[in-house]
Amino acid sequence: MRPLILISFLWLVFYNVSSAEIIDLIKQGRLDEARQEVAAASTASRRDGTLLYYQAILEQDGIKSFQFLEAAFKAEVAPRFLEDDIYLMALYYLADGNLSKVASTAEAYLQRWESGRFRSEMQRLAAAAYARLDREESAKKLLNRLINENEGKQFGYAGKLDLAYQAYRKKNYVEAQNICRKLRQVEFDDVAAPALYLLSSYSIEQKRIDDAILYYNILREGFPHAVGRDDLIDRFGNFESVGSDRQAEEMTGTVYSVQVGVFSLKENAKKLADRMKQYGEKVEISDKIVSEKKYYVVYVGRFGSSQDAMSFKSRLEISENEAFQVVAR
Structure with missing residues (x-):
């Protein structure tokens, strides 16, 4: 799966026929053939940065893939692949938990490519690393810049x-x-x-x-x-269960229902309400306004005590394999 993910960062223009052939094989999913072509080309030019980059995207082992990426960078990978190489190294540092490296790699990228293809991704990566390193102001500065852009x-x-x-x-x-x-x-x-x-x-x-x-x-x-x-x-x-003072409930006339769903579309609420009728309790749909938007809430049952409602809720959750809530009405 890793090679397929990494392949998505490649572009379609390459510097010679051999490179084009290798990339064509990769795009067709003929990865074994691509590996053979890379191996054959590598014997004559082992330190070619672009070939090392190809080996990185074809390598299924994460650590080995990173080692090839690092070697490609040191061996001067072709300029058209350099952005991809650095971005992938930043992702590896993130997966490895090396936050300082994430931040420094992302910052180096941002300084080198002011309008780079991975500018937004690198801003988020650097901000996330800074936040976890307790450098909140640096993180906020990067995120505000990302938002403005x-x-x-x-x-x-x-x-x-x-x-x-x-x-x-x-x-x-x-x-x-x-x-x-x-x-x-x-x-x-x-x-x-x-x-x-x-x-x-x-x-x-x-x-x-x-x-x-x-x-x-x-x-x-x-x-x-x-x-x-x-x-x-x-x-x-x-x-824990909501209120448990049965006498107070009886004096105030409070009733409890189980809230089983909240929907933006009334037809979806009606479908659930129809299905809930099988449990033998009264089913109701009420409107609810949240942040100036109307939702439709489905309630099941009208119980005189929260304890009775909680008991019914427990049975309902087991039957439906979902989480519900008792509400006072």
């Missing part, structure tokens, strides 16, 4: 997401939440989904379980295969 674009939103995560690490929850509330509605899935995950996670940290479940349900509807859903479900299990 990519306003309204994917990398600009990604920079804002990184700022939110930094705020979250510093427990500046209000700042982080304000950023993520805006990002959760952008058109880019790899920004909107993490923003929803972080909103739910922030709410859990602040013990605001209703908000945590709300954002989880929005995430579940929009991004059913999003990474992190299982993590949120596990963390929901650490919350």
Whole structure:
């Protein structure tokens, strides 16, 4: 899999017939033949930087691949591949946990190529490394530059997401939440989904379980295969039951329901509501406005005590293999 990922960084123009043939083989997925061509060419010119670069992208072992990348850099790889070589080395340092090397490699790239093809990626890499090295101001400076250079674009939103995560690490929850509330509605899935995950996670940290479940349900509807859903479900299990004073509940007339879904489309809410009727409890759909956007919330049951509602919720979660929440109504 690694060779296929690395191949994506190659361009289509090459400096001689031999190079063109090798790249053509790689693009066709004929990797064994490409390796044979590289090996044959390498015997006469072992220190050729470009051939070493080819060996790096064809090598399946991560450490060996990095060694070839490093050797290619030292042997003066062809200029058209130099950016790719340095970017891939920065990624290796990140995977290896060498944050100082990530930062220095990314900064060196940014200084050499002011308009490089990987400028935005390198800005994010350097900012992430600085943040983990507790150099917050350096990280923010890079991210603000990234945002300004990519306003309204994917990398600009990604920079804002990184700022939110930094705020979250510093427990500046209000700042982080304000950023993520805006990002959760952008058109880019790899920004909107993490923003929803972080909103739910922030709410859990602040013990605001209703908000945590709300954002989880929005995430579940929009991004059913999003990474992190299982993590949120596990963390929901650490919350205790809401109010347990049965006498107070009876005096105030409070009723409890199990919130089983929050949807942006009413038809999706109706589908779930119809399915939930099989459990023999009353099913209702209510409107809810979140950040000026209407959502449809599905509730099951009307219980006189939170304990009864929690008992039903437990059975429902086992049956549906999902996380739900008891709410007072």
